[in-house]
Amino acid sequence: MMVNIKVNGKEYKKDVEPRMLLVSFLRDELGLTGTHIGCDTTNCGACTVLMDGKTVKSCTVLAVQANNHEITTIESNDPDLNAVKDSYVEEEGLQCGFCTPGMIMQSYYLIKNAEGDIDEDYIKKNLRGNLCRCTGYRTIIDSVKKAEEKLRQREEINVSK
Ligand code: FES
Ligand code: FES
Incomplete structure (x- = not known):
């Protein structure tokens, strides 16, 4: 087809x-x-x-x-998606990296679709369909928090232009 x-x-x-x-x-x-x-x-x-x-x-x-x-996909060069990728690197939200592309795509989605600030429960709830066998999830949660900050800053800069 x-x-x-x-x-x-x-x-x-x-x-x-x-x-x-x-x-x-x-x-x-x-x-x-x-x-x-x-x-x-x-x-x-x-x-x-x-x-x-x-x-x-x-x-x-x-x-x-x-x-x-x-x-x-993870290969996209969307600037907001790239900011999420950077946050995962900065917060060491990965070890073997196998789950990482899916984690990043889901993180991007949960940040973009959040109503108001996001807290840890919201992050955990929205990442429950993504499994990681390496990190214990702590650094993944930190990566999402960092990504949210970055995206918020980017949005504020765009609004003030
Ligand atoms: S490969 Fe699709 S959910 Fe695991
Ligand atoms: S970093 Fe190895 S499975 Fe998540």
């Missing part, structure tokens, strides 16, 4: 098997291997990407379901 999917701002028209998963489309068809496959059963969140601005687990979405939709 022919699909037309916009990924990180670029349109891709490809002929795919109807059973192809979105994560396989991203990794195998487009070479965007930043999106990881951890469990393949919707449990770990390593494959998290944005579809039309909302997080989805791309091992649970078929490529044909993404037809005519817009996907954002």
Whole structure:
């Protein structure tokens, strides 16, 4: 089946098997291997990407379901997403890094969709679908807090321009 999917701002028209998963489309068809496959059963969140601005687990979405939709992956150069990536580096929110692309995409989403300030409970609740076997989550929570600060500062600068 022919699909037309916009990924990180670029349109891709490809002929795919109807059973192809979105994560396989991203990794195998487009070479965007930043999106990881951890469990393949919707449990770990390593494959998290944005579809039309909302997080989805791309091992649970078929490529044909993404037809005519817009996907954002960890490779995106969106300045706000880059600020979240920087926060994970600064706060050491990763060890092996396997869960990290999915964690960052989910963190970006939870910050962008928060109503008001975010607290630790909100972060934990919104990261519950993303598993990390290394960090113990403390530095991940700190990374999200740092990212929220950075995004708020960026927003204040943009408003004052
Ligand atoms: S690989 Fe998709 S949730 Fe684990
Ligand atoms: S940093 Fe290794 S699984 Fe999260």
